[in-house]
Amino acid sequence: MASELIFRGHDSPPVSHAYSPKPPKPWLTVARPIHYMLREQRLVFTFIGIAIATVIFTLRPSPTPHAPITYPYISSELTQQHPSTYQNGHLTTGFGTGSVGKIPLGLKRKGLRIVVTGGAGFVGSHLVDRLMSRGDSVIVVDNFFTGRKENVMHHFGNPRFELIRHDVVEPILLEVDQIFHLACPASPVHYKHNPTNVVGTLNMLGLAKRVGARFLLTSTSEVYGDPLQHPQVETYWGNVNPIGVRSCYDEGKRTAETLTMDYHRGAGVEARIARIFNTYGPRMCIDDGRVVSNFVAQALRKEPLTVYGDGKQTRSFQYVSDLVEGLMRLMEGEHVGPFNLGNPGEFTMLELAQVVQETIDPNAKIEFRPNTEDDPHKRKPDITKAKELLGWEPKVPLRKGLPMMVSDFRRRVFGDHKEVASSA
Numbered sequence: 001m002a003s004e005l006i007f008r009g010h011d012s013p014p015v016s017h018a019y020s021p022k023p024p025k026p027w028l029t030v031a032r033p034i035h036y037m038l039r040e041q042r043l044v045f046t047f048i049g050i051a052i053a054t055v056i057f058t059l060r061p062s063p064t065p066h067a068p069i070t071y072p073y074i075s076s077e078l079t080q081q082h083p084s085t086y087q088n089g090h091l092t093t094g095f096g097t098g099s100v101g102k103i104p105l106g107l108k109r110k111g112l113r114i115v116v117t118g119g120a121g122f123v124g125s126h127l128v129d130r131l132m133s134r135g136d137s138v139i140v141v142d143n144f145f146t147g148r149k150e151n152v153m154h155h156f157g158n159p160r161f162e163l164i165r166h167d168v169v170e171p172i173l174l175e176v177d178q179i180f181h182l183a184c185p186a187s188p189v190h191y192k193h194n195p196t197n198v199v200g201t202l203n204m205l206g207l208a209k210r211v212g213a214r215f216l217l218t219s220t221s222e223v224y225g226d227p228l229q230h231p232q233v234e235t236y237w238g239n240v241n242p243i244g245v246r247s248c249y250d251e252g253k254r255t256a257e258t259l260t261m262d263y264h265r266g267a268g269v270e271a272r273i274a275r276i277f278n279t280y281g282p283r284m285c286i287d288d289g290r291v292v293s294n295f296v297a298q299a300l301r302k303e304p305l306t307v308y309g310d311g312k313q314t315r316s317f318q319y320v321s322d323l324v325e326g327l328m329r330l331m332e333g334e335h336v337g338p339f340n341l342g343n344p345g346e347f348t349m350l351e352l353a354q355v356v357q358e359t360i361d362p363n364a365k366i367e368f369r370p371n372t373e374d375d376p377h378k379r380k381p382d383i384t385k386a387k388e389l390l391g392w393e394p395k396v397p398l399r400k401g402l403p404m405m406v407s408d409f410r411r412r413v414f415g416d417h418k419e420v421a422s423s424a
């Protein structure tokens with residue numbers, strides 16, 4: 001029986017169940033996809049795709065590393081007025097080389113994080129207004145020595161705005177892309193009491209170095225002292241009394257410039273220096289001893305306009321919006337400076353008094369007083385460098401700017417009650 005279960009010698013040999021692969025057919029691996037593409041007309045779609053991609057890459061502007069960047073926050077009118085600046089200007093974040101290259105199509109420019117020291121003051125608050133309106137996030141650092149909350153309180157509640165009460169002679173750490181360093185009492189009445197220039201500038205430069213921010217110093221025409229060269233060019237080294245009553249300001253700003261350049265050269269801080277000439281406008285401190293605010297407040301109060309010396313010393317007067325435009329161009333541009341930012345229109349103190357009389361009160365009297373020590377005889381900026389490299393020059397003449405300042409002063413000197421009464 002057992003023998004029946006074993007192979008009995010049938011004709012065919014036993015079938016093997018071991019796996020044996022099929023012989024390869026190389027022609028089939030190529031032929032199948034081709035056949036599929038032809039049958040489904042996939043080839044047509046492939047060619048259409050290639051054609052679309054070719055058209056897009058041909059028409060696209062060439063992505064060179066220095067391709068111009070459009071500034072969505074700057075009006076087309078402005079870019080037309082100063083095409084050179086914006087064609088050559090690069091959007092900067094303050095990190096690395098400062099150029100972030102081309103923004104991809106469809107992506108909006110990201111707002112910058114900017115600290116403005118002295119941002120509650122006269123110039124600072126106007127600068128803050130411009131930065132906020134272009135979409136940046138702004139941190140104002142101010143100790144309110146001469147600044148006022150009223151100057152920036154219209155931004156309270158805006159999530160892009162912060163106000164920090166802080167004295168810049170103490171260090172502070174903030175993560176920002178740019179630092180506009182304005183904090184410094186700017187009028188003779190105040191600057192004699194405050195060592196802000198040197199220590200404050202050192203702290204802000206330290207911050208710029210630490211977080212890789214671009215740093216702009218607002219220096220002054222006072223670095224030229226009582227100038228022996230007229231008008232003053234940036235290459236002129238000045239004529240300053242190092243031990244006079246004004247020296248804390250003049251020499252303080254000169255030291256601030258030196259520190260800025262040392263941090264630029266030695267620590268690689270991206271620095272900008274503006275030398276600001278006399279600026280006027282709304283929100284200036286009343287009674288701070290600066291000539292324009294003095295004359296305007298005196299004329300409004302029916303007091304005599306006090307002219308120091310013979311009144312023949314000259315100054316140039318720049319409206320604040322022109323200065324703010326210059327500061328923003330300087331920060332965004334490629335040049336360190338220093339740059340003179342001022343209005344080259346030159347007026348004697350007596351001529352200024354006449355313009356104030358014409359604007360406010362033709363009967364205002366003029367009273368002469370002995371001149372203060374080290375008062376410069378002449379002051380007029382040469383702005384050739386700013387015109388050529390920043391595409392900037394002032395637009396508002398004194399006779400147009402003064403009335404805008406007068407209406408702000410009228411409101412602050414007399415209060416809203418009188419303003420309402422007089423307009424009624």
Ligand SMILES: NC(=O)c1ccc[n+]([C@@H]2O[C@H](COP(=O)([O-])OP(=O)(O)OC[C@H]3O[C@@H](n4cnc5c(N)ncnc54)[C@H](O)[C@@H]3O)[C@@H](O)[C@H]2O)c1
Pocket residue numbers: 117118119120121122123124141142143144145146147148166167168169181182183184185186187194196200218219220221275276277278279280285
């Ligand atoms: N306005 C001009 O004609 C003129 C001319 C040349 C230079 N500048 C420079 O421009 C800048 C702004 O001047 P401004 O006319 O707006 O003067 P401002 O006095 O109105 O503003 C200065 C601001 O700095 C603040 N500040 C002062 N010391 C500070 C400190 N230690 N810490 C923090 N905040 C401090 C003040 O409270 C104020 O808000 C100053 O650096 C000034 O030297 C102005």
